[in-house]
Amino acid sequence: MKRVKVAILGAGFIADIHLESYTRFVPEAEIAAVYARNADRAKAFADKHRIARHFSSVDELLQSTDVDVVDICLPNFMHREVTLKAAAAGKHIIIEKPLAVTLEEADEMIAACEAAGVKLMYAEELCFAPKYERARKLVEEGAVGQVYMLKQSEKHSGPHSDWFYDINQSGGGVLMDMGCHGIAWFRWMLKNSRAVSVTASMKTVLHKHRTRGEDNSIVIIEFENGVTGVVENSWAKQGGMDDRSEIHGLDGVAYADLFTGNSVLAYSKNGYGYAMEKTDTTIGWSFCIFEEAFNQGYPQELKHFIECVQHNREPLVTGKDGRDVLEIIYAAYASAGQGKKIMLPFNEKVEKPVDLWLHPTSITK
Template structure:
């Protein structure tokens, strides 16, 4: 089958991750061009990854390159423009988190892709991370009984690029940067069960002189099916990256730590597995292995979207999922700003989500 031609927009940290994923794990794709706002940086990135063409104008790339989809790895405030231009050119789109800065931008982007009949995938890698997927399958196999609480946390001492600290470019702080992962993973685990309310607490702890954005946040989400989700995020945590999840059920618990060990730690009162596959060895504490691959799921999500383009399938995670995550983020900022629980659906106009906290 013909390889899918990819144009990557961006040349920063996440673009490097995506390129390495394509090169090592997605032979069905060929990255044919790169865009970034700096011509010098675009040239250097192209040379580093042996990409044939490089541009400092999206319009020039679209006009001069034969390609099938764009992989958007740009700062948040550039997502809308890039998406609208790609959709107008009839190109499929995979876009890094968050989907957009505002709900209005998200709606415009989703509508543009639907009108152009192009696919829009929200690149939430936790829905593809091998450990997290092994944990999800344990739940499906009956390991923990009925789930009543999900927890996810991602913490480190601060992001790699300066624009993250500029709330006019990012739209918010650590919640916009990393909280979107936990929220999306909750919805993935719960098959997009409706979120009913959000309660949040946030503050700026470590980076007060660098940003107006929050660098530590705790968000509690109550879902229609009775499950409570707790997402914790921090740019103030010392000692390196921490990314883990917990699944609590009536018959067991599962812990998945992306960066420690090579297994999921689980406790099951009754054992797990489908039908006759259940054995005594799965009762109690066990270490559940996962396939060797990038821990965070980047190559898996990219490979999935390439397959969707090749076979005309709908992505498992779409722009509408990204929009739903953004709505919960809005409610979390409003909750922290007003000091109360916010019910969903939630809609309040704001120049950027963090204004609901800074200017309640």
């Protein structure tokens, strides 16, 4: 079967992981081009990964390159514009989290893809992470009985790129960056059971000098099937990456830790290279992750989408799923801002979700 030609839009940390995943695990895909806002960065990325074409203009890439799929690994504020252009050009789209900055943008993106007849997949890797998937199958096999609570946490000491800290580019802090993972995983585990209420607490505890967004958050979600989901996220946790989940049932419990048991325990006085950059998380004791991309589900999600394009199938995780996750994020910010439980549906119109936390009095009627 003909290989699917993919253009990677972005040349940062996540684009590097996607490229490695395609190259090593998705032979059905061919990386045809890369785009970055900075021309030198685009060329450096292309040279490093031996990609034939590189661009610093999305319009030129879409007009000049024969591609079937665009893989959007760009800052949040660019998601809407690039998705609309790609859909108009007839390209299938896989997009990194969060789907968009606002619900209005999400609706516009979904509608544009439907009108153009192109596939839109929300890239939620936790729905494909091997350990998490094994835990889900345990539940389906009845190992823990009736589930009454799910917990998921993702924590580290902060993102690699500056734009994450700029709420005008990201739309929020750690909840927008990582909380979306836990929320999407809850919905995946519960077969998209509807969320009915959200209660949240958030603070900026470590990065006050860098961001107005929250760097530590706790969100409690109640679903219509009676299950409670608790998602904890932090950019303030020292000692490296932490990503784990818990499934609590009436007859048992299951724990899945993406990194423990798949790492080398190491001590480094000065730190070591990590995905093209040195970070303070590698100083001292740390867990050097073996096959990090594979453990987190990136190759599996990308392979799934390429196969959807090849065989004209609907992705398991769609743009509409991404939109539902974003609505819960809205409700979490509103809950933290107003200090009360927020009922769903929740469709407050704001410039960016974090405003519901930072400026609750100017939004609440």
